Amino acid sequence: MFFVVVLTVLSLPFFWWYFFLQKFKSLSVIPGPRPLPLIGNAFDIGDTPTALFNNCAKLLNQYGDVFKVFIGNECKVFIANADFLEEIMSSNVYITKSNAYNLLKPFLNDGLLTSGGSKWKKRRKLITPTLHFKILDQFLEVFNSSTDILIAKLSSEVGKDWTDVYPYINLFSLDVICETAMGVKISSQEGKNSEYVQALFRYIENTAVRVFSAWKRFDFLFKFAPEYPLHEKSLVILQKFSTDVIEKRRLKKCQEVVEKTSDVGMKRRVALLDLLLESDDLTNDDIKEEINTFMFAGHDTATSGVTFALLALAENPEIQQKVHDEILAVVGEETYVSMQHLQDTKYLEMVIKEVQRKYSPVPFVERRLEMDASICGVHFPRGTTLSLYLYGVLHNEKYFPDPEKFDPDRFLSHRQSERHNYAFVPFSAGPRNCVGQKFAMLDVKLIIIKILRKFKIFQVPDYKPQLGMAGVLKSYNGMRIRLMRRGTEK
Template structure:
């Protein structure tokens, strides 16, 4: 009897879901059929080719090959339009009205709330304006001591792996980047490189994994069904750790500012203090009122997430490219020799990083081939007209950055690593402004891109001053996967040797 009742309930539920799917599919397909794309299956849409994180990039490249750079997809009942040619990229990324993030970003809400990454509308505009001064060069200059102290630990850790044939560099870089962003955003040390098994470090990794899994799961993308999964339990457990830590730091910092009366930027010795992002938030006002603690926590958590995962990916793949191209690595060393002028072991300073022009080209070319965020999304909150077609309200409008960066129409010989593409004379007149978008573009470009570039330069240059990087034998082939950021499923391996300077 129970089995019969369960069967009936299952059939009724399936029928209801099928009717809902059919209703929304017909409603959206009325407009979206004008775009090419694969035929969706009932309930799951086109989600099957994207069943795991490592299948996302190959599946997207295959879709582009079949249907062109602009096409439509369905994930369950969720309609998506992918944009990747010059016309569509300019349309989307230059828009001041299509600025709402796609529904996938909702999966961050319990963690990041409505911080700068996920918020929209008036709140986003006000907080973007409030936080922009935090990335002024005079503020960024103050983080050189953080770069120096954290990379010193990184060098010590890597020194224990000298002459090993296949060192996976990513775990070392990820922990270093986590130390950097924690100290610069919150003014506190979590010692991720020394305590890699800490609950906080594990919780950050767990949340990043869960978010991307939900985005391509026909079951987990529905909040009601997601709450019955094991990932939901893991999310709640991780959030307790993350939020308790952030709020603890915020309360401690507020107490310090109040008790020691350090509201100004000068200490007792007349020396300018280093302001963390948290300090700036605590000192700032929106609409004439102090920012509530919960909003401060959301912004701090956003910096912690967005500021360590993306730079980890960027640094790792830059090192990978250098290990596979010895002649380019030598050009970077020649530049560093000119900058450090025999004082090879002195600490990093802001002026040094500004002088690393060739290294910057190397980093930009690595970001082209391996963009840390390979896919971004917006959502149409109203019907949108594009190219004499209507994109209906609620449609997700996405940019497959990985595909854009490897488009031969934008970058001749796109699979070859060529830093000279980014010499100033090569980019001023020939570069499509929306063809190179590792930090997105337009209104919602990455607010922290200057900080990120400084951190990448500081870390890569410090490693190269101490070590020679070589490809493995045979060369390690990365298996790219999308886990909120671009990673390699089989690590990013290379050989490390102590650098002998002349």
């Protein structure tokens, strides 16, 4: 009897697994590696950012641009095909994020990146206009002054065999997003506000750890993880920082209205926070989730974009020279880089688009189907996770022949118009695309202009970035380049 009970208990998970696979039977038309009972394809996918990056590329190669894997109780379909992406991204129905985004909720709660349904729709309508042209034009002051500090810091690296530029760019991006989103100068490049800076870095790092762990991803088990105490402490620091900033800013705003103080009428730079405070519909907590979302979504992504742009320019000296020639022709020696300069540097724009294609800062995004769906003739059961594999489509030979070649001419207008509209999607596309896309383009263009005007950058012999993906694309052995001051390079 005892033996029968033990056998029944042991076999239950296998029955469950069998019925779980049955649920996704209609996806048998989509190829993928054979899953093992219970753990599925966990070994095929890997448990580190670099393994995930390499394994996804291998699976894409082996099974084509739509393939599926099973991980635990999740069926994930990876999609690097522009026809499928068009149907999914352009839809107003397939907009719910996957369960993986829940790991961000302790920090972002239901901000724009993580929310769904009517809440997301309402907020998106409110937030999109805050990033209009006039506001972005004001942000150029922040981009310019923060870049000047970065250049001063990088100057001390000139002439060294190599410099890991990642930490420099990371602090720069943090300064920029803090000042534009919250209106607060945190001066992290100058070593200030280190408690907040460390808390943010630690929170992001631990969240990546949780994504790859079989057990730390569950809130009730994470409490037993060694990272938990510091993770919680970081969260308290992050939440307190934004709460304080919002409260102070709201108070100041009220005082300004009541007292009509002397600074009314004076030119004061507006932050995204000020625009959100204008809305009668938003409480301080609502605003906090959106400000934290901007901090999160606009920081690591921008760092990734800029660091890979520097790598690509170092690896392609002729392209670097062409960009430099354009900068001299358009911007010359002017210290303030203006909106007009950014609009007129057309070749640089093509180069940055090619950087975003070759090194997509966000390698994939995920949606969860809340109902059965027919997409490009395939029946997807409710509960399927759609992994929109942006890095995969941006490296798909169908749309980008010879994808490992760095070739900005892919973005000549006649070549762009010949391509599928959903092949170049580093910022996603459709209703859930990146709300900070224009901000990010201006930011990266400006920093490249200022860096290249000051320095010539070189590849480091024998250095090869070790790419990995955990939310954003990152090189896990730093981002090494060699810097020489212009005019003195050998």
